[in-house]
Amino acid sequence: MSNRRFFPVCLVLTLGAILITVRSAPTAAATGSDSTDLMFRDATGRVRTYTASGSIDLSNPFFQDFGTNGRRCVSCHQPGEGWTITPEGVQARFVASNGTDPIFRNNDGSNCEGALHNTLDEERSNYSLLLNHGLIRVGLNVPQNAEFVIDSVSDPYGCPPPTTDLSVYRRPLPATNLRFLSAVMWDGRESSPTTAIIDDLAHQANDATRGHAQAFTDLTAAEKQQIVAFETGLFTAQAYDDAAGALDAQGATGGPDALTTQSFFLGINDPVGLNRTNVPFEPKAFTIFNAWNTLPGSLQRSIKEARSAIARGQTIFNTKSFTISGVAGLNNQTFSSGVTVPGSFSGTCTVCHDSPNVGDHSVKAPLDIGLTVPSVGPYVPAYRLRNLMTAQTIETTDPGRAMITGRWADVNKFKGPILRALASRAPYFHNGSAATLSDVVEFYDKRFSIGLTNQEKSDLGAFLRSL
Numbered sequence: 001m002s003n004r005r006f007f008p009v010c011l012v013l014t015l016g017a018i019l020i021t022v023r024s025a026p027t028a029a030a031t032g033s034d035s036t037d038l039m040f041r042d043a044t045g046r047v048r049t050y051t052a053s054g055s056i057d058l059s060n061p062f063f064q065d066f067g068t069n070g071r072r073c074v075s076c077h078q079p080g081e082g083w084t085i086t087p088e089g090v091q092a093r094f095v096a097s098n099g100t101d102p103i104f105r106n107n108d109g110s111n112c113e114g115a116l117h118n119t120l121d122e123e124r125s126n127y128s129l130l131l132n133h134g135l136i137r138v139g140l141n142v143p144q145n146a147e148f149v150i151d152s153v154s155d156p157y158g159c160p161p162p163t164t165d166l167s168v169y170r171r172p173l174p175a176t177n178l179r180f181l182s183a184v185m186w187d188g189r190e191s192s193p194t195t196a197i198i199d200d201l202a203h204q205a206n207d208a209t210r211g212h213a214q215a216f217t218d219l220t221a222a223e224k225q226q227i228v229a230f231e232t233g234l235f236t237a238q239a240y241d242d243a244a245g246a247l248d249a250q251g252a253t254g255g256p257d258a259l260t261t262q263s264f265f266l267g268i269n270d271p272v273g274l275n276r277t278n279v280p281f282e283p284k285a286f287t288i289f290n291a292w293n294t295l296p297g298s299l300q301r302s303i304k305e306a307r308s309a310i311a312r313g314q315t316i317f318n319t320k321s322f323t324i325s326g327v328a329g330l331n332n333q334t335f336s337s338g339v340t341v342p343g344s345f346s347g348t349c350t351v352c353h354d355s356p357n358v359g360d361h362s363v364k365a366p367l368d369i370g371l372t373v374p375s376v377g378p379y380v381p382a383y384r385l386r387n388l389m390t391a392q393t394i395e396t397t398d399p400g401r402a403m404i405t406g407r408w409a410d411v412n413k414f415k416g417p418i419l420r421a422l423a424s425r426a427p428y429f430h431n432g433s434a435a436t437l438s439d440v441v442e443f444y445d446k447r448f449s450i451g452l453t454n455q456e457k458s459d460l461g462a463f464l465r466s467l
Contacts (some may be wrong), residue, residue, distance in 0.1 A: 040080040046240040047424040050256040067213025070102030075177035083424030102131035133432035139164035146406030155381040176234040198298035230260035235259040243306035251291025285350040313463025322450040327367040359419030366413035
């Protein structure tokens, strides 16, 4: 029987942080907010969450214990960490709880399935991927009739064989801004062609309760509906930058308030003709900081420079052209609209980050941009996959979408995440391989040979941190 009276350390810390930040956040950081908003400090400023319900209801099933191991949705979706987890946050919980916080459970939190420990140092070692990279282990089986098999594994942890065909390690996705989703989970495994996103989220909530929280029974229909209503009512964005000040000042529309009215539907601004309204793709997908392209001379110099850098970064993101090639799922792909994307073409960041002012792809479009090469994430196991028809082999740290469809063409493909509130939730990518947003910029610059100058890299970083 689950112990629903248990109040985990993570929730105590979260509530304390909520009370502290709501009471002490400076008015410049809280422009347009009220006492029900959640404001948290991050590395470069403050991130804020607006909740459509008007307040955070701690009786919502999102905060309740329905399993057998003390886990709740909030265990891996912390309000102060962009509604996901960060290594810093996980490490703080390890210290505060002496390693007993519910996130440290060996069904999916440890490097190896079922890992046991006798000392705190052994536990720290067993949970190093969670502590250092914010990664949760996901056990998956190769689908029946798959076009590939797993030939071998190179495991830096020497884990005994798991109960599934392989273990992959992924960042928990944020439980906020979900109104803009086109697919649920990195590999889209909770989405199907015949269901709506809201139904997919309900299914995901139940699967997480049965899996991560090790519940013996399903959530009720009402409990699932309450979790989905809570999550889809959350809007989170960076609201204040230490250098630029309030991100909704002087006509800018940073922060979460503008997100609540941001237009979105599946296919909006899609670049390959999948927009049901037939409106052409607009590369200038981000308009948040348009007003900062021209700033008054009377503005304090340091603030003006910081705001100008953010505006320049937005322009680079929208308009900087580079050659896009070798992206499986995009190049040489023919879409249902009849559009075939060339093997190489000139495009901008917004070809893949097309949802206006949000930044994920507005349709299901899992892509391989090269994140699963073992050298990118040498701290996780690598698998050798073999194509049963061609005998071709691939070394990968995560087969991605292929573990759901069984298709060789889907190996290493993942969806792109929503880009708002990035500064609050490092590290980045599904495997946490980019420790900072500067690392993200460097990855793309090298991957696509963009040739960014140091100034452009700095401006792009300023823009991404302000989302």
